[in-house]
Amino acid sequence: LQAVFLGAIALGVGIFASQGIAYVIGSTRSFLDFTAQSDIRVLLTRTSLRFGVFAVIVVIVAQVIPSIGAARHTIISYKAERARTLRPPWWQRAWLDVLLLIPAGYGAYLLRQQGSIAVGQAGISGGPFDNPLLFLVPALVTLALTLFLLRILPKFMAGLAWLAGRLNGIGFLLASRYLSRDPSFYTAPLVLLILTLSLSIFTASLAVTLDRHLHDQSYYRIGADARLAELGVFSEGDGAGSGPFGAAFGEGGATEEDTSTIPESRWVFIPVSEHLRIDGIEGAARVGDYDARMQVGDGWLDAYFIGIDRIDFPKASYWRRDFAPASLGALMNSLALNPNGILLPRQFMADNSIRVGDSVQVQVSTFSYGADMSMTVVGEIDYFPTWYEEEDGPLIVGNLDYLFEEFGGQVPYDVWVRTAPGIDYNQMVRDLGTLDLRVVDWRATRPVIVAEQEQPSRQGLFGVLSVGFLAAALLTVLGFLLYALFSFRRRFIELGTLRAIGLSPGQMTAFLAWELLFLIMLGVVVGTLLGVLVS
Known part of the structure; x- marks a missing residue:
């Protein structure tokens, strides 16, 4: 009832x-x-x-x-068992803690086989939120190791008591002996503390990893804070040429009759520096991506050409140190020293025996413009914003101005901008329109990140984990308070006896303080180590 x-x-x-x-x-x-x-x-x-x-x-x-x-129990057997633990708990007698290590180890093996928690580039959603092992296995590993620790803890405390017996200090000796003899009384608060700390460390580590991955993936896909697709003014000439490559991009290769022709029509663009007149835009760079072909050996490969403005690109783009062996500044300097210089993926260069300093024949075609160029490899990269090898093929990064010179005129390109925090992108686009900058499409990274963070699956997961952690932390604090209170009340006569045989108030205080300090420090150290381990 x-x-x-x-x-x-x-x-x-x-x-x-x-x-x-x-x-x-x-x-x-x-x-x-x-x-x-x-x-x-x-x-x-x-x-x-x-x-x-x-x-x-x-x-x-x-x-x-x-x-x-x-x-x-009778009253006598109950008092006897409460005075000192006569046998281990049922889960130790059944070796449940050891048995739990088997599925925990197998689950950890499966997670290692899966490799990374990061989702693929095809989409941001899903991934780790659809994998229950990612959350069940760390909890199971933590529980199994915590229960196994409780099996060996009395022996550890007995060894500590033996060491304390050879040192001066009554409080330390009494506390270690008590903890070695009566583990059942402090099991619950200790388990709560270890599980709370370890799982909170794992959850915090997981959240930081997923947030950082979401940030990096979003910026890598877009390339900067915002990416603007703009059109300049197209002026018709008297006689526009035909397509620049003809068969050059087909199976038969280039012929004399298919050589590049420069149309008399022209694209006219407002200088990219005009973007900086808009409040909230702190950097702007021209970036153009075009279909290309590259001669490798005796054949031609479809490729992906990205032309950049080497001066403005570092001011606006997203870049990470592990994108290339050299720094971004060193790569831009290499392009500055060689107007016809290009950067190629390091693995692609190794697979095709291409080295820095080699010349490569490159063909680029877009908007009825075309160029057949001999370009020099001046650097190597591993990654480049907006480039996915599986989708785009081999990457060629070169100087945009040099490409336009070979074209004989400019063609449409994107503008990557770095913006101030909290900017209104819709208003930014309207303000650009007042400067005759025609933005036909745009994408911004921060709204993408916010939208993904507000996905119900993500909010539900981190919400439950956050509320669960707060509840567990509250229960842990409450558990230790109740342990201290009931432990004192249960041992009231015992403590009175110790006081009567000569222990001073300071020694009594040291006894109780060492006991709580042992439990708290043990829980903090073990919980932290387990949290780092499962993370």
Whole structure:
């Protein structure tokens, strides 16, 4: 009856508290970050009530089972067992902690076989949020190792007590002996502390990894804070030439009759520096991507040419140190010293026996313009923003101005811009229109990141983990407070006896302080190590 009464109270309070918790989960941006704008409407459904009633029934059963086990005791046997643990708990007798290490180890093996938690470039959504092993295995590993630690902990404390017996200090000796003899009394708060710390470290590490991956993936796909597709003014000439390559891009290769011709029509563009007149734009660079072909050996390969403005590109683009063996500044200097210089992927160069300094024949065609150029390899890269080898093929990075010179005129390109935080991109595009800069399409990285962070699957996961951590932390603190209180009350006569045989108040205080310090430090150290291990 007592359990039923407590369950009814918990269900009534939980109905109202759960609505607030659901709203908090809906406002979750990342782990312990509740700053997302949320207009979620929380509704109480019959399904929710059924789950609540089921949870209450489980808790009632969990409360009643220990009472059934206690019914076999007499008052004498009960007092004897409370005074000192006579046998290990049932899960140690059944070797449950050791058995749990088997599925935990197998799950860790499966995660290692999968490799990375990062999702592929084909899309940002999904990935780790669809993989339950990513969250179940660390929890199982932590639980199994924690239970196994409790098996060997009394022996460790006994060794510590043996060492303390050879040192001066009554409090340290009494605390270590007590913890080695009565592990059942501090098991619950210690397990709570270890699990809370280890899982919170893992969750925080996971959140940082996923947030950083989302940031890097979004910036890599777009290339900068924003990418603007602009059109200049196209002026028709008297006689536009025909397509520049003809068969050069077909199977037969180039012929004399298919040599490049320069149309008399021209594209006219406003200088890219005009973008800097708009409030919130801090950097702008021209970047053009065009279809190309490259001669390798006796054949031609389809390639992807990205032309950049070497001066402005570092001011606006997204770049990471591991994108190339050399720094971005060194790569730009190499392009500056060689107007016809190009950068090629390092693996592609190794596969085709190409070295820095070699000349490569490159053909680029777009908008009825074409160029057949002999270009010099001046550097190597591993990655480049917006380039995916599986989709685009081999990459060629060169000087955009040199390409335009070979074309005999400019062709449309994108403008990558670096913007101030909090900028309104729609207003930015309207302001650019007042300068006769025609933006036909645009993409910005920060709105993409915010939209992904507000995906229900992501919010739900990190919301549950955040609320669970806060609840576990509260229970851990409460558990240690109750442990200290009930431990003192249970050992009131014991402590009085120690005081009567001559222990000073300072020694008594040291005894209790060492006991709590042992438990807290052990929980913090083990929880931190396990959290780092599973991360």
